[in-house]
Amino acid sequence: MINRQNSEQLFNKAKNLFPGGVNSPVRAFKSVDGVPLFIKKGDGCRIWDEDDNEFIDFCCSWGPLILGHNNPKVRTKIEETLQNGTSFGAPTKLENELGDLILSNNRFIDKIRFVSSGTEAVMSGIRLARGFTGRDKIIKFDGCYHGHADSLLVKAGSGLATFGTSSSAGVPESFSKETIVLPLNDEAAVNEAISKYKDEIACIIIEPIPANNGLLIQTKEYLQFLRKVCTENGILLFFDEVISGFRVAFSGAAELYDIQPDIISYGKIIGGGLPVGAYGASNEIMNHISPMGNVYQAGTLSGNPVAMAAGIAQLSECLKNDFYTDQEARTQAFVGKINAHAAVKGYTFEMFSIGSIFWLAFSDSEAIRSAAEIRAESMEDFKKLYAILLDKGIYLGPSGYEVGFVSAAHTVEVLDQVAADFCDALDTLFQG
Ligand SMILES: *Cc1c(COP(=O)(O)O)cnc(C)c1O
16 A cells, blocks of 8 residues: 555645545545545656655546646746736737637637636536527436536436436525436437427537546437437537547547537636636627627636636647547557456456547446446446555546546556556456
8 A cells, every 4th residue: 555644644634624625526535445645746647646656647637637747838838927917807818819729720619708617618608508599498418527507416307308306405406407317328318308398498418428427438320319409409509528628639529520519618628737618609609698698607717818828838739730649549559458458358347438538447348328337336346446556656536437538748658557557457456
């Protein structure tokens, strides 16, 4: 077991300061053993904790750090910008620069609005969908996470096409009544809900690459089906690309699958490691946002210049030739080695991946496309494997429902070494 003395002390202190000792719940290490590691430094693909343990990091701040930690170009751009102050609450040239960088390389949206988190982006996009259509209900899918806004903290009720029930205390049932929760990868369920509530549904929101509850890769045909039924019924198709945007391609899953959604939300990578979210759509839809239109949305720190600077530096790197093919090639080689080993040994284990996202599944299935297909018992195996991996200096997000990320700083050499260590860890897990 790695030494966690300093982390433990810090966590004990933190528990007196923050609920559960953390400022975001999944950091609390509730689904794995021991106290959370307090991180003091990151560089490239590595992080160091307060006990000076070194890890290869596949959490990458839950996705934003596609260039790895402390990227010199991002850091320099932030430092330069800082010389002029941190926030003005007035327009800056940097907002134009990031907006232009995104819009001139993204054929799916005409206009964008910057906010400060993924939650805020999705929440605002939902309001826009409702304001634009004049309808109140939304459809979301079991197994997709869209941040913690009230209307999205809703889980499936009983039976098909019924209203959801809140998945958090504090969300009135009267709000969750406006959210219909359906299983992923189930066209009949969507058809049934639409025929029942046809003229009341503002939008269907989906993570086109669901990556917050395992990695539930959908078929292109299913996503095309959603596009079609939305168009036929005057429903907006909302792609929540907070994870997939700038990750699987510069323009995210919309580009990867070549599907035109009506509204798209971004977050994570867009801010280069600083807090930025955004939502975008056609001119026609975006013109409904204040101050042009009557859908209100505002933010004191929206378009913050330092955060814009980080986004500009990071996304400029992502736009370089072969950035995404290279990310995918390294990830596939890494995942392929581990899967080949698991297959030869006959382990009930498979890593699923798309682009530079991967997920550890203790499963023999060819594909896992809905939340119900994830075996809850497999989380015990994850917990054991997690401890073995930490000992080997491999850091993942501390939950078996979370995905891992490969950054540009994870070189072929590093990934080869990690794949070998990972195979050893599987041997330890399955053979004792
Ligand atoms: C992370 C995430 C969010 C929430 O973003 P925050 O910045 O954590 O508020 C929303 N949707 C998806 C798909 C996400 O992955």
